[in-house]
Amino acid sequence: MIRLPPKVLLLLGIVACFLLSFAAHSRFLNAYYLDIILGIGINIILAVSLNLINGYTGQFSLGHAGFMAVGAYTAASVTTFWGPAFLRAFGTAKTGGVPVLFLIALCAGGLLAALVGIAVGVPSLRLKGDYLAIVTLGFGEIIRVIFQNIEAVGPSRGMKGIATYTTFFWTYSWVAITIFTVLSLVHSTYGRGFLAVHDDEVAASAMGINTTRYKVTAFIVGAFFAGIAGGLYAHLKTFIAPAGFDFMMSIEIVTIVILGGMGNTPGVIAAAVLLTLLPQGLRVLAGLQIGGHSLRWVAELRMIIYALLIILIMLTRPQGLFSVHGLKPRQAPG
């Protein structure tokens, strides 16, 4: 089998996204399915980026929704407050104004989230395990409370009427870029350090690895992509509120990573698809009738099943559903 270099694969992926986006936004696909497909893409970005922090580097962040909130609010503010002036100056969709504006907005969101990532990454230098989890959770909540009190972004009522810029092309191009970046980073010579920090921090630092730098790098890269995902989310749903980025959202992303297997990117992607489809599947199931009995109770028990699933997986398969290598990531790829 011919092995293509990752960069070529990335390029091919983006071209494929561009071509597929014509199919996705034509009449073949109704809005409901498109919404689910884009939702899956956003969850993949979130889970793969969190996997860099929680899986490969072995830290435990419960604040990913906070980074996502920073990205969502920043990107939405850029397009809402600055967008009209920008489009007047540079023209609209036909002359390429909208894509440029959206790219600027997304990158602004990602960069600001990365900046916050530094702030959250620094405590991780001194804390581990439970303590780090609770501190990142605290950071996430602080970010949420701050957005709840900024008058310009419609405090707790949320921000309405954000432009719908998120398309299939944008979402899946960023999915491709996220996967490419995380995998290239981890599988590079430099990236061996992430696995070393995960496996044994003391031994790693004894070997001369700057564990501080690796941990902060993981937080910055992870936060950047969470910010991008937030921007995409804001311009898909056109409405964001602080309550949507709470502790539960972080837990959902963590659940995807655990289900897929820590440090197992293909598994995490599969889990993101599975867990995004699960509520829809249960909804369909709840609408069915078997032998005259309505299955509506399935919908009511949906979240209970979800919680039981987390416990059962932890008790029986703590390495994740799709991982065959145990909790530790693969030692050497290929």
Added chain:
Amino acid sequence: MTEFLQQLINGLALGSIYALIALGYTMVYGVLRFINFAHGDVFMVGAFCGFYLTPLLGATLPHESLVLATLVLISAMAICAALGITIERFAYRPLRNKPKLTVLITAIGVSLLIEYVAQHKKVFGPSPQTFPSLLPSRNFELSGLVINSIELVVLAVTALLIIVLQFIVHRTKLGTAMRAVSFNAPAAALMGININVVISFTFGLGSALAAAAGILYASKYPSIDPLMGIMPGLKAFVAAVLGGIGNIPGAALGGLVLGLVDTFMSGTSFSNYRDAIAFAILILILLFKPAGLLGRSEVEKV
């Protein structure tokens, strides 16, 4: 000055509730070295036990009497103790020697399970309920200061429970075993202490205190719902860390400090940032004095 004293009393009452929850976190951390995320939900179940037991027991006993209130409190504590022991037996014990993250995620799963089961319409239902009054509420005026009788009850019950806890931990055989396990579990096991019994006992004790806190909290703020345990639970955890996790007097002190901060913040223009302040305190404490106010720092051996 009156304003200050008024807030001080409110803060102490709220703080003593945080202290009761924090004690459960700190004791479990002491013996098992992990954060029991489901603790805040046991607190919620405690409040709902009070909600359902009051009319049930009130059918035969006089309304708003001391006997009824005590009986409701003790029954709720017993039910939650059983719940805590069950959670430990089925969710945490199989993972005793697994990586900490696995246990932490399981704890989050248990917390979600309790919340969602409670929200199911055949259990507690998702909408808020009004907690019945257990004791008559009366306001006392003392030179301009208004003191509610419920706040006095909260303070008295908390003080009593902490004294009982101190007695159990320092004067009974099981309490001594608990301290031994917390100090060095393998050595305690070699000395013939049954670790499983001690851990079950610790969970039962912590959950009973959480149930008492739930009923006191619901008496003070009578609207209860299945998600009411999340914020007090997180704040009590902050309190436990503030005082030095694993340290019983520390948890009580941390709870009082956090209750006071919470109440005084509500009085200022920063009241919207109240929840953020608790976490800011947590982060600062962990960065500058990770052992907490009364904790002793441990040296990590390589």
